[in-house]
Amino acid sequence: MEAGSARPDDAAPGADGAPAGPWARPGPTALQRQRDIYLGLSMSALALLSVVLSNSMGSFPLGPPPSWPEQLTWAVLVGLPLIWRRTHPEISTAVLAAIFIAAQVRHSPEVLVSSATLYIALYSLGAWGRDRRLSARIRIGVIVAMFAWLAIAAGLSVASMESNFPGGNGPISPFLAAAISSVLFNLAFFLLAYLLGNRTWTSALRQHELEVQAEALRRSRAENAERAVTQERVRIARELHDVVAHHVSVMGVQASASRRVMDKDPDKAKTALAAVEQSARTAVDELRRMLGVLRNAGANDGALGYGLDQVDSLLQGARDAGLAVEYTVYGTPVPVPESVSLAGYRVVQEAMTNTIKHARASAVDVRIRYLRREVEVEVTDDGRTGRAVPPPRSPGGGLGLIGMRERVAAHDGSLEVGARDGGGFRVRARFPIVSGGSADSAATVATA
Numbered sequence: 001m002e003a004g005s006a007r008p009d010d011a012a013p014g015a016d017g018a019p020a021g022p023w024a025r026p027g028p029t030a031l032q033r034q035r036d037i038y039l040g041l042s043m044s045a046l047a048l049l050s051v052v053l054s055n056s057m058g059s060f061p062l063g064p065p066p067s068w069p070e071q072l073t074w075a076v077l078v079g080l081p082l083i084w085r086r087t088h089p090e091i092s093t094a095v096l097a098a099i100f101i102a103a104q105v106r107h108s109p110e111v112l113v114s115s116a117t118l119y120i121a122l123y124s125l126g127a128w129g130r131d132r133r134l135s136a137r138i139r140i141g142v143i144v145a146m147f148a149w150l151a152i153a154a155g156l157s158v159a160s161m162e163s164n165f166p167g168g169n170g171p172i173s174p175f176l177a178a179a180i181s182s183v184l185f186n187l188a189f190f191l192l193a194y195l196l197g198n199r200t201w202t203s204a205l206r207q208h209e210l211e212v213q214a215e216a217l218r219r220s221r222a223e224n225a226e227r228a229v230t231q232e233r234v235r236i237a238r239e240l241h242d243v244v245a246h247h248v249s250v251m252g253v254q255a256s257a258s259r260r261v262m263d264k265d266p267d268k269a270k271t272a273l274a275a276v277e278q279s280a281r282t283a284v285d286e287l288r289r290m291l292g293v294l295r296n297a298g299a300n301d302g303a304l305g306y307g308l309d310q311v312d313s314l315l316q317g318a319r320d321a322g323l324a325v326e327y328t329v330y331g332t333p334v335p336v337p338e339s340v341s342l343a344g345y346r347v348v349q350e351a352m353t354n355t356i357k358h359a360r361a362s363a364v365d366v367r368i369r370y371l372r373r374e375v376e377v378e379v380t381d382d383g384r385t386g387r388a389v390p391p392p393r394s395p396g397g398g399l400g401l402i403g404m405r406e407r408v409a410a411h412d413g414s415l416e417v418g419a420r421d422g423g424g425f426r427v428r429a430r431f432p433i434v435s436g437g438s439a440d441s442a443a444t445v446a447t448a
């Protein structure tokens with residue numbers, strides 16, 4: 001069978017990867033066209049040899065043969081249409097069928113190669129016909145014409161049929177037996193050519209569908225890979241923002257305080273500079289740890305070493321910046337997934353960064369609540385702005401708020417960000433957890 005290659009642009013793929021509309025088999029390649037030329041010339045050469053052998057044996061099954069030049073002409077013509085069997089299968093089949101019948105009408109002794117070329121033409125039309133309805137009609141028409149010619153030839157030879165079978169003694173007359181034998185042979189001959197051609201065309205269609213599906217899978221893998229790279233970039237950017245923004249904000253506040261008291265109170269300036277130094281070291285340590293986790297494909301978020309149990313140490317930077325920090329844990333702490341614990345830690349970190357940079361606040365209240373099915377993180381500040389008017393803070397603006405929303409959304413949580421009625425700002429995040437811990441009203445309070 002001939003599978004034939006399918007090109008991606010022959011039919012637009014549908015959602016399931018199959019052709020969206022009627023598929024037309026692409027034309028043959030240059031190599032296939034070259035092979036068809038060789039096939040057509042070879043069949044003509046074989047037909048010429050068959051003519052020579054038939055005349056040499058004196059075998060003329062159709063009756064007295066025509067002249068030598070005419071016999072050779074029919075032998076040459078019977079193979080040439082196969083040159084176009086894949087490029088123009090409809091024309092090739094119709095012309096070859098006409099040559100076949102005309103040669104038999106003229107009693108050309110060559111029958112074997114002519115039958116083979118007719119079989120190849122019918123098969124090729126079924127395998128390569130672009131218009132499936134037209135190719136089916138032409139093949140059926142050729143088959144009907146062949147059986148009609150068979151009936152006519154049998155009728156013309158009925159008078160001499162009995163003498164051709166002198167030894168016939170079966171229950172069926174020689175003429176009827178020959179007719180049945182001829183019909184069965186030709187029926188199998190033409191049916192096999194018809195079905196085999198359809199089978200080859202269907203095989204080419206399946207190959208095309210597989211190539212379309214393979215291309216769709218390749219595009220899907222490429223898109224997934226690109227999406228994974230994008231997500232990793234977002235993750236890296238979010239981690240860098242959380243680490244750098246917080247510590248740089250604290251360092252900026254401490255450096256500003258040191259500059260203001262440098263001449264008046266050198267001891268306070270030294271304390272502030274020491275805080276700047278410590279924040280810088282902490283930031284570098286966090287960056288190294290974060291980069292190590294990012295390089296390690298098997299590491300999880302817990303490898304960073306930060307979580308809700310580290311919130312108290314995180315608040316030291318705010319205390320050093322001059323804020324009055326109140327830290328409260330409500331409920332009984334229960335085991336929390338490392339990714340959720342890190343997300344809660346980062347929410348507190350980003351909220352504290354915003355408070356230090358923008359709020360002009362004097363006090364901040366951090367609360368962690370362990371509920372029955374959730375863990376809640378809340379950060380509020382008093383937002384006093386007596387010294388300067390802070391930049392506007394929109395719940396939807398800023399990379400930090402976007403990062404918080406992404407972290408919370410990644411764990412199917414909820415985030416509330418906005419100004420409080422009594423003044424100040426509130427960030428509240430809730431993360432669902434699977435825990436048996438209960439929410440009791442007792443609280444552990446740590447006040448700075």
